[in-house]
Amino acid sequence: MRKELGSFVLGDSTKCTGCKACEVACFTVHSRQQNQTGKTVGTVTVPVTPRLFLTKFEKGCMPVQCKHCEDAPCLNACTKGAISRTDHQVIVDPEKCIGCKDCMQACPFGAIALLPYAKNGRVVAQPMSPEPKVFACKCDLCQGIEGGPACVRVCPHEALRIVDPEAEREEKNIRAAEALLLTKNWR
Amino acid sequence: MSMGIPEIEDSGCLLCFGYNGADSHPIVARRIVRGKQKGMKIICVDPRVTETARISDIHLQLKGGSNLALVNAIANVIWSEGLTDDAFIREHTKGYDEFIEVIKEYTPEYAEPITHVPAEEIRRAARLYATTKPAMILYGMGVCQFSQAVDVVKGLANLALMTGNFGGPAMGIGPVRGQNNVQGACDMGALPNSYPGYQNVTDPKSREKFEKAWGVSLPDKVGCPITHVPRRILHEKDESKRIHAYYIFGEDPAQSDPDLAEVREALDKCDFVVMQDIYMNKTGLYADVILPATGWGENEGVYTCADRGFQRIRKLVEPEGDLKPDWQIIAEISTAMGYPMEYKNTEEIWNELIDLCPSFQGATYEKMEKYGCVQWPCRDKSMEDKGTPYLHKDGKFATADQKALFYGTQWHPPLEKENEQYPMTLSTVREVGHYSVRTMTGNCRTLRNLEDEPGWVQMNTEDCRRLGLKKGELVKILSKRGYCITRCLPTDRVTPGATYMTYQWWIGACNELTIAELDPVSNTPEYKYCACRVEKIEDQEWAERHVQELYEDIRAQMGIHTGKGAKA
Numbered sequence: 001m002r003k004e005l006g007s008f009v010l011g012d013s014t015k016c017t018g019c020k021a022c023e024v025a026c027f028t029v030h031s032r033q034q035n036q037t038g039k040t041v042g043t044v045t046v047p048v049t050p051r052l053f054l055t056k057f058e059k060g061c062m063p064v065q066c067k068h069c070e071d072a073p074c075l076n077a078c079t080k081g082a083i084s085r086t087d088h089q090v091i092v093d094p095e096k097c098i099g100c101k102d103c104m105q106a107c108p109f110g111a112i113a114l115l116p117y118a119k120n121g122r123v124v125a126q127p128m129s130p131e132p133k134v135f136a137c138k139c140d141l142c143q144g145i146e147g148g149p150a151c152v153r154v155c156p157h158e159a160l161r162i163v164d165p166e167a168e169r170e171e172k173n174i175r176a177a178e179a180l181l182l183t184k185n186w187r
Numbered sequence: 188m189s190m191g192i193p194e195i196e197d198s199g200c201l202l203c204f205g206y207n208g209a210d211s212h213p214i215v216a217r218r219i220v221r222g223k224q225k226g227m228k229i230i231c232v233d234p235r236v237t238e239t240a241r242i243s244d245i246h247l248q249l250k251g252g253s254n255l256a257l258v259n260a261i262a263n264v265i266w267s268e269g270l271t272d273d274a275f276i277r278e279h280t281k282g283y284d285e286f287i288e289v290i291k292e293y294t295p296e297y298a299e300p301i302t303h304v305p306a307e308e309i310r311r312a313a314r315l316y317a318t319t320k321p322a323m324i325l326y327g328m329g330v331c332q333f334s335q336a337v338d339v340v341k342g343l344a345n346l347a348l349m350t351g352n353f354g355g356p357a358m359g360i361g362p363v364r365g366q367n368n369v370q371g372a373c374d375m376g377a378l379p380n381s382y383p384g385y386q387n388v389t390d391p392k393s394r395e396k397f398e399k400a401w402g403v404s405l406p407d408k409v410g411c412p413i414t415h416v417p418r419r420i421l422h423e424k425d426e427s428k429r430i431h432a433y434y435i436f437g438e439d440p441a442q443s444d445p446d447l448a449e450v451r452e453a454l455d456k457c458d459f460v461v462m463q464d465i466y467m468n469k470t471g472l473y474a475d476v477i478l479p480a481t482g483w484g485e486n487e488g489v490y491t492c493a494d495r496g497f498q499r500i501r502k503l504v505e506p507e508g509d510l511k512p513d514w515q516i517i518a519e520i521s522t523a524m525g526y527p528m529e530y531k532n533t534e535e536i537w538n539e540l541i542d543l544c545p546s547f548q549g550a551t552y553e554k555m556e557k558y559g560c561v562q563w564p565c566r567d568k569s570m571e572d573k574g575t576p577y578l579h580k581d582g583k584f585a586t587a588d589q590k591a592l593f594y595g596t597q598w599h600p601p602l603e604k605e606n607e608q609y610p611m612t613l614s615t616v617r618e619v620g621h622y623s624v625r626t627m628t629g630n631c632r633t634l635r636n637l638e639d640e641p642g643w644v645q646m647n648t649e650d651c652r653r654l655g656l657k658k659g660e661l662v663k664i665l666s667k668r669g670y671c672i673t674r675c676l677p678t679d680r681v682t683p684g685a686t687y688m689t690y691q692w693w694i695g696a697c698n699e700l701t702i703a704e705l706d707p708v709s710n711t712p713e714y715k716y717c718a719c720r721v722e723k724i725e726d727q728e729w730a731e732r733h734v735q736e737l738y739e740d741i742r743a744q745m746g747i748h749t750g751k752g753a754k755a
Contacts, residue, residue: 015224017209017216017238019619019636022632058679061238156213157220 006088011062015159040170046118074103189359200319204330209238265311272351289595321358368423371491379410384544436463609718641694669699
C-alpha cells in the first residue's frame, strides 16, 4: 500500500558531536554513484558536495537536511521543472537545474545549497564560461543507493534516524492512550 | 589512563577537564555520549562551549590559565564539607595533612576572581563529583599544554584520591593522549629519561640490564627533550652539549612547535637534518636528507591506545615506490653506523622488547591476536593473564609502600599576560576534520574540501563587532613573536577576550604566535596561553590573493603539483 506521508532523516542534537562523518559519507556514496570513485577518500577528484549540513551554533550541533515537504516550496518555486516528487521524495534533476537560487530562497530550512556539479570524475563547466556548473544539492534519501541513507548508517553516535511520520504519530497515539488508561476519572 | 576507555560509559560521574573529545577523539566522545544516555552526570571544565559542555550537567567556563586555582578550590570544598573518603585516605595514601595546608586558602570565594567561575558553581560541581560513585576524571591538552601542567595533573589525582576513586572499574583519572600512538612512543622509551617500559636511564640496574642485552655501554644521563632542541642548537655555549644533527620522524616541528620563527632558525643553523615521513611537510624544507616511510595500512606492528592497550596493526596494501617501514629504516641506519640490527620482522623486535620490560612481558603477539587488545601491566606469558583494564586494584599503588602520595601546590598564572599592545589571549586547539599537523589529512581532498587553508580564529561575537569583523573575513593575528593571516569565525561558544586557533594550517599557522614557555617537569610548551592582537585587513581582495600566493609558494617549494581535473 502507498504510504501517505514521505519519510525524512532527522538529527538529534543530544547525541551529535559534530564529527562530520555524515557529511563525508553522504558525499562519498553519491560520488561513487556519479563519479565512479573508489572506496577510499584519496581517490576523490571532484569538489566535496554533501547533501546535509552539519550546523554548529552556541546551543547545539546537528546535521540539517531536507524534510521532503509534502507541499514543497522548492518544488513550487522551480520554474525549470528540475524538482519533482518521486515516491514521496523531493528530488532534483541536476541536468535541468540552472542554479537560479529560487529553491534555495524558498526552502525555510536552508536544506538546499548550490554546489559544483561533477560527472564521471570531472567538474562540469558552464557552456559559455569556465566556471563550474552548479546545482541544487539536497538530500535525496540516498535514492537508488543500497542500504538506504548513508548518514544514518555511519553516524557513530546514532544521532540520525529515518522518520516515518505516520508510524511515529500512531505510536504516540498508542502511548497517549496507554497513559489515559491509567487515569480513572476521564470521560 | 588508570581506566580502560570502554569503562567511561559506565561511570556515575565524569569530570571532563580541559578535554574536548568531540574534536580530538570522536570515538572516545562516543563513550561520553553513551554514558550520558545511561545516566552519567557530566561536569565539564572548559573555557569554550564544547560539545561535552553542551550535554553536561554543570559547565564551569573558567578563564584560561586558572586550572590549578579551580582544582584546588574543588578539593577545598570536598575537604571543608566533609565529603572525603576517610577510610581510603587513611589506608592507601600519604601526605594528606600537608596537602590540606596548601588548599586551605583556596575557598571558592578565593578562586572566583581568578577562575571567573561563580563560587556557588564550584561548590555544586565539587559536591556532585564527590557524592557520585564511581566518578572518573578525563583530561586533555587543556591541562597539559600550560607552563603549570604537571601540578594540575597531580591536583586532579588528589581529587580522585580524597574521594576514594581509584582501584575499581569506571573510576580514576585518564589523560586522553594528544597524539597518535604517543602512549606507544612513551611505552617504547622514546622519552629522554627512560628505556622501554618506563625503566629509568639513571637507574644503574636498568642500565646494566639494557647494556647486557644490547652489548653496548649506555649513557647515564637524561637526554634532551624536543622542546629544548632549538636553544641547544642556537644558544648552547658548551660545545659538548650543542646539537649538530637532528633526526626527525613522524613529527613536523616547523609546524607543531611553539615560536616557529625560532624553530626555523634552529633548523636552518643545524648542521645536519634528517626527516623521515610519509609526505612532504614544512620541516622537510629544512632537511638535508629525506627518508620516505610507509603510512598506516602499508606497515604492521603494535600500537598502544591511550588506555595502555596494546593492539596489532596490520598491513592492508603493499607500499608502492622506493620506501620502507620505519623499523627497517632504523635497522639499516643502525647497521650502517656500525651496530648491526638484523631483525626479520616486527615480532622479533617485540619479543626482544617484552623480555626486557617486566610490565609488558606477558603481551605476546599470540595474545594480541586472540584477545584483540592487551592492556599493560601484563606480566605473565600464560594465556590466563589478559592484562590490566584498570590500575591500582584494591587501592594498591605502584610505589615502594603501595601508598599514593598527595601533592599540593600553589597556582601561578601563565607567563605572558594580556597587555595594552596585545590585549587578547590565544589558545591552540583541534578540529575534527584534520589530524595534528595535517601531514596526513591535509593530503586528503575530501577533508581539505571540508576545511582548508588558512583556517579560522574563533572569537566572541562581541569582540568581532568591536573590531568590525564579519564571518569568513581574513584577519591578521599577531603576538610578540610573529603573525599570521586567518579567517574570522564569530561564535558565542568562546568568551570575550579569548581567541582559539587550530595549529595545522600552513598559512594560518598559530604557532608563529605561541610562546616556548615550558612546564618544568614535562617540558610541554604553553600552547594554551599567550597574549595576542587581532587586526582588521581593509583590503580583503589583496589578502585573499596574498594567502593564495603564500599557499602556492609553499606547495611549489615542496614540489606539490595539483593533479589534473582536481579542483583543490
